[in-house]
Amino acid sequence: MADQTPETLHELSETYDQLRREIGKVIVGQEEIVEMVVVCLLARGHTLLIGVPGLAKTLLVRTLARALDLDFSRIQFTPDLMPSDITGTEIIQETDGGARTFEFARGPIFANVVLADEINRTPPKTQAALLEAMQENHVTAAGETFELERPFFVLATQNPIEQEGTYPLPEAQLDRFMLNLWLDYPSFDQEVEVVRSTTAGTEASVQPVMDAEQLLRFQQFVREIPVADNVIEFAVRLVSQTRPQRDAAPDFVNEYLSYGAGPRASQYLVLGAKTLAALDGRMTPLEADVKRMAVPVLRHRIVTNFNAEADGITPVKVIDRLVG
Template identity: 75%
Template sequence: MSTSSAPPADTDAPVDADAVAEVGAAYDRLHNEISRVIVGQDQIITQVCASLFARGHTLLVGVPGLAKTLLVRTLSRALNLSFSRIQFTPDLMPSDITGTDIIQETDDGKRHFEFVQGPIFANIVLADEINRTPPKTQAALLEAMQERHVTAGGQTRPIDAPFFVLATQNPIEQEGTYPLPEAQLDRFMLNLWLDYPSFQEEVDVVRTTTADALPEAEPVLTAEEVIRYQQIVRQLPVTDNLIEYAVGLVAQTRPNTERAPQYVSDYLEYGAGPRASQYLILGAKALAAFDGRATPLEEDVRRIALPVLRHRIVTNFNAEADGISTQDVIQRLLEA
């Protein structure tokens, strides 16, 4: 049984070359428009777009000042989609995310409950500093990410497509934080680590952001176009060999199993689940479409492997003692 939170693929019609080229052209427009505002971070922009076109969600991890929030705002402007930002704090309640029933009075004096939608009802949702709220509130976001609907007041209310959650997390400020449970981390298709800009990129950032007029993105795609391109990406055919390669790569991350190399059993507490295999293929499909190719290759899986697997495997004490990170394990698997 599939464990992916994404809807099933649409398979009514085969994908032709023109449709794939259309996705590639749309990606180029979107990437170029975001790059007008965000200096550098080309690979991060590509991976965020891949998550969007694959109907996934993304966790952005980086120290303050690396334009995580600006990236999400710029993406929403370039897509002309509804956008909401939720600032996660220790006192945030689930109803602050999903919405709540309030008492309304009609003209004739009668009272009734009326549901007021929370900020989760948007096409693009920025969950800012998601690890600053307790697990109970994090779970309210989890249902929406997984099921793409919200249950409140005994009723289930769907969230309009496209629906894309981008969460930010600060890796160096641990006081007053609540680490995301592994079950919630698994709902994110990609875990992207933003690094410091290069010297020249930082010069360009300072020059741009200290001027009088700041650049702003203009809409280049509509909601209907995004939904159409998501369908095209999911319709791309994949060879059995590539699926077996992706599943085999994920299977090697599971310690003390038949396929696991010895260093995986030595350094990992546990490995990735089936959702990782699904997202490897979906991410590879998106990257192939961006390049105008009608079917993904092994190299596409390898390009997306690190952000897909990084948050799905957990190292043990031996790895910590030897200075081995999850990224080291993944890179060694890819090299093998």
């Protein structure tokens, strides 16, 4: 492995550049979102993407799956969606001899890339079916366990505007998402380019630049990247400072936060930093890489209180101040 490390690092960095070019044929702008989604994929995490309708969230995920030559499925979450609509259900099959047997029909969760569209539109029982599969990497039905094929990546979306009739994800379930990304409106020039390209009657052709086997190899490579102790300690110290009423917490954290982030946040900060370093062609991450991962990793893991709401303090402002 040691002899192949620089070689694999170069290969990963080059493949990432090709991947960005292919996605850029379809997605205008959003470079940072694309980068973070790829980081999450390589770190074997899952992403929660929040943005108003019409910002090409579905198109981004579909294009990524096409460029990676992976199976893609989209689940539209609705109030009447049942867990079996996600995981699959047993159906009766008749054999040649006339006997009837139950056979498991796999649901849309059995794909490499799963888009869970508007996950907060469905009741907790159905949300839990998806989140359990994300955590365990398998589905249990009728007493039998069915393994999900790797790589397995879930990107869930939420609309931040309409909250009526929704079922917000509890903090414990939010913690299962490695990253929380907020998609913003495009700039004027980017929107002009979007309108020009989408109304021209031609569709960009996205070519695969990586396959499942290659992706699995890169995921393992990222895990094996060495990290200096000071970088790990920096990540753990940063997460510790988000926990109110603890020794490490600054006064403003005690004033504005009800709950801080757990150990999983420290793990994801380091994994994300490793991946950023690898994509940049570096063999080990820096504290600056941890800082870049701070907002998407911590934003959904800290809970602000009434004081923060009264003073207009958001989780992002707290994180920026900690990292600052």
